[in-house]
Amino acid sequence: MIAVLIARNTFREATRDRVLAGMAIAGIVLLLFVQVLTPLAMGQATRLVVDLGLTAISMLGLLVVLMVGTSLVAKEIERRTIFSLLSRPISRSTYLIGKWAGLTGAVWAITGVLGLSLCGVMAIRGSAAYGGSILQATYMAALELAVITAVAVMFSALSTPVLSALYTLGVFMVGHWCDDLRAFASQFPPTLARVTEVLANVAPNLALFNMRALAADGMPTSPVHLGVATIYALFYCTCVLALATAAFESRDFK
Amino acid sequence: MAMAWVVALGAGILAYGTAATAYVRLPRPQPFEELAYYPSGQALRPATLGHAETAADLAWLRAVQYYGEHRRTDLRFEQMAHVFDILTSLAPRFVPAYVFGAFAMAQEGREFSDAERLMLKGIENNPTSGELAFEVGFLYYVRPGGRDLRKAAQYFEQATRQPDGPPQAARFAAFARQHSGDLRVAFELWKDVYEHSGNKLMREMAEREMTKIQEAIETGRTELAVKKLATPHVNVVKSNH
Numbered sequence: 001m002i003a004v005l006i007a008r009n010t011f012r013e014a015t016r017d018r019v020l021a022g023m024a025i026a027g028i029v030l031l032l033f034v035q036v037l038t039p040l041a042m043g044q045a046t047r048l049v050v051d052l053g054l055t056a057i058s059m060l061g062l063l064v065v066l067m068v069g070t071s072l073v074a075k076e077i078e079r080r081t082i083f084s085l086l087s088r089p090i091s092r093s094t095y096l097i098g099k100w101a102g103l104t105g106a107v108w109a110i111t112g113v114l115g116l117s118l119c120g121v122m123a124i125r126g127s128a129a130y131g132g133s134i135l136q137a138t139y140m141a142a143l144e145l146a147v148i149t150a151v152a153v154m155f156s157a158l159s160t161p162v163l164s165a166l167y168t169l170g171v172f173m174v175g176h177w178c179d180d181l182r183a184f185a186s187q188f189p190p191t192l193a194r195v196t197e198v199l200a201n202v203a204p205n206l207a208l209f210n211m212r213a214l215a216a217d218g219m220p221t222s223p224v225h226l227g228v229a230t231i232y233a234l235f236y237c238t239c240v241l242a243l244a245t246a247a248f249e250s251r252d253f254k
Numbered sequence: 255m256a257m258a259w260v261v262a263l264g265a266g267i268l269a270y271g272t273a274a275t276a277y278v279r280l281p282r283p284q285p286f287e288e289l290a291y292y293p294s295g296q297a298l299r300p301a302t303l304g305h306a307e308t309a310a311d312l313a314w315l316r317a318v319q320y321y322g323e324h325r326r327t328d329l330r331f332e333q334m335a336h337v338f339d340i341l342t343s344l345a346p347r348f349v350p351a352y353v354f355g356a357f358a359m360a361q362e363g364r365e366f367s368d369a370e371r372l373m374l375k376g377i378e379n380n381p382t383s384g385e386l387a388f389e390v391g392f393l394y395y396v397r398p399g400g401r402d403l404r405k406a407a408q409y410f411e412q413a414t415r416q417p418d419g420p421p422q423a424a425r426f427a428a429f430a431r432q433h434s435g436d437l438r439v440a441f442e443l444w445k446d447v448y449e450h451s452g453n454k455l456m457r458e459m460a461e462r463e464m465t466k467i468q469e470a471i472e473t474g475r476t477e478l479a480v481k482k483l484a485t486p487h488v489n490v491v492k493s494n495h
Contacts, residue, residue, distance in 0.1 A: 041311075042318045044350060048311045055308040176304040210304050213347060 002090055003098040010072070010102025011109075019067050020110055023060045027114040030056045031121050046127050047216045053118040054137050054212045060114070061107050061145040062172065069103050069152035070164035073248075093245040100153045100241055104146045111142045130218045136226065137215035143233040144209035148172055150237040151204070154244035174199075175206035204236055295343020302344065310345035313337060317351075321358055331363040338372055342379070352376030353389045361488045366397060377409075384419025387412040388426070395430060396486045403434035403483075411443070425456065432463060435480055441467045 014020055034052045038045035073096070076082040085095065115138030119131045151171050155164035174181075178200045185196035208229050211221045302309045317337050324331055338355035342348060352372055360369035373390045380386050391409030394402040410427035413419035428443035441464055448460035463479070470479035 037315065040315050040318060042354070044311070044314060047348075048315075051308045051311045055305045058305070173303060177300055180300050206304060212305070212307050213345070216307055217347065 003094045003101065006090075006095060006098025007101035007105065010099050011105045012102075014068055014103055014106035015109065017068060020064060020106060023064050024110050024113055027056050027060050027110070028117055031114070031117055035121075046122070046125065046130070046218075049121060049125065050118070050130060050134065050216045050218075051212060053114075053121070054134070054141065054215060057111055057114045057118070057138060058141045058144065061111050061141065062148065064107055064110060065103070065145060065149050065152050066165045066168060068106075069149050070156050070168055071161035072099050072103060072153055073156040074159070074161045074164065092248045093241070096153060096157060096241055096244050096248060100150055100237070103153070104149045107145045107149060108142045111138055111145065114138075115141075127218070130215070133211075133215040133218050133220045136220055137211050139226070140209040140211050140221075140229055143229055144206055147204050147206070147209075147233050147236050147240075148175075150240040150244075154240050154247075157244050157248045171204065172206070175204040178203055178205045179207050205232065208232055295340040298340060299344060306344040307348075310341050310348055310351070313341045313344065314348070314351060317341060317355070321354075325362060329362055331359060331365075334359050334363060335365065335368040335372070339375075342372065342375060346379035349376065349380060349383055349386050352386060356389075356393055360393060360396075360398065364398065364488065366399075369393060382416055384413045384416030384423065387416060388420050388423050391423075391426065391430070395426070398486050398488045400485055401483060403430045404436070407431040407434060407436070407439075424450075425459070428460070428463065432467065433480055433483055435476060437467050437471055437476065437479055440479075441471075 031049075031053055034049050038048060041048045073082070076085070086092065115135060118138075119128075119134050122128060122130045122134065148168065148171070152164060152168045155167045158164075159167065181196050181200035181203075185193040185200065187193075188196060211225070214221055298309070299306050317334070320333065320337070321331065334355060338351060338359075341351050341355075345351065352375070356369040356373045356376075359365045359372065363369075370393070373386075373393055376386050377383075377390055387409045391406045391413060394406040394409065407427050407430035410423050410430055413423035414427060424443065424447050428440055428447055431437075431443055432440035444460045444464045444467070448457050448464065451457050451460065466479045470476050
């Protein structure tokens with residue numbers, strides 16, 4: 001219940017932030033601007049709109065996480081407002097989960113708005129049939145952003161905003177290279193291969209949430225894929241938030 | 255404050271003029287210069303951070319502009335093979351890229367081997383695409399300097415076996431087999447067209463060809479069923495606009 005209250009406040013705070021509104025507007029403007037490029041695509045306009053639209057959703061969501069999420073806890077530590085919160089009977093895990101849930105809710109709100117806008121643009125273009133696959137791809141992007149938000153909250157609880165942003169960005173990049181790491185591991189000597197494989201499994205497997213190639217062809221993904229991605233996101237967020245709690249509990253604010 | 259506005263306006267006008275002049279006077283990088291430095295699409299893929307399809311779309315836009323520019327001027331497409339290799343490595347299921355790139359290279363670019371390589375890469379990445387198999391067959395069918403009817407027939411037949419194969423693939427396969435001299439297989443393919451086509455004219459055509467083939471086999475006179483098809487040539491007229 002307390003976590004829900006913290007989440008609600010965090011959501012309210014994040015949605016009032018000009019960054020979120022700016023990102024939403026930027027996303028919609030980008031979706032409209034892409035229409036200008038479509039005559040140059042020589043018959044591939046639909047694919048172009050879907051690909052650029054889904055990329056905009058992912059990238060703008062990531063920017064929100066980097067700009068808002070990485071200073072989420074650090075800001076409260078800096079302003080000392082965290083003392084009044086933690087002096088109440090609120091566990092640090094409840095606090096972090098509430099913060100994560102609130103920001104994830106805000107990121108999902110912006111992702112939802114942009115995803116529905118993209119569906120609207122496709123419907124206007126006479127390609128309403130792409131709506132289903134676009135919504136699935138948007139859901140997957142939202143799951144990916146939830147995982148990155150958990151990572152951002154963890155770093156925010158342990159470090160300064162700038163370093164948190166850099167670490168989060170680093171984890172995001174490594175997360176997209178998991179498949180390449182596994183491919184490299186097969187070329188390495190056994191010990192190094194093993195270490196690389198472990199790293200590829202420890203880093204968030206963000207390629208699992210990527211169904212942009214299918215969406216560009218208007219094809220849905222399987223329920224198994226959706227289910228596995230959801231479960232993985234749940235496990236990974238739980239793990240990261242638990243680590244964040246463990247580190248945060250040992251932190252002394254004096 | 256008024257002074258600040260005046261300075262801003264003046265400097266802005268100077269900057270605008272400098273940019274416009276520089277664009278006209280200074281040498282510009284060609285659209286594909288930056289892509290020429292990348293060894294392959296596989297090397298570029300990690301840099302896209304999961305957005306390889308979007309990167310491929312942006313490369314497609316540049317490729318279309320490149321084609322248009324050289325189609326209007328010198329008809330030299332030296333970078334096409336490399337760029338379409340990158341593009342299709344980033345987006346292996348981007349079927350129109352294989353088709354457009356290959357036909358542009360084969361016809362206007364007169365580089366059939368590059369075109370063939372690109373199309374075969376497409377088939378490897380999209381083995382169940384009937385649409386692509388048909389286009390590969392067609393590439394061999396219209397090969398400048400001499401059709402390769404056997405390979406054309408092979409891919410037309412592959413197209414007929416896929417769910418998205420175009421309906422005309424069956425008669426193209428039969429036609430190509432027949433005129434490559436493989437009469438027995440051609441007969442079976444025409445029979446298939448006769449038995450399954452919903453078009454009366456197609457059935458009549460299939461029946462005629464089956465009759466010709468049967469007569470050719472029985473009499474040993476293959477010229478009754480096999481024609482020497484005209485050699486395809488490419489005659490490119492430069493566009494004036």
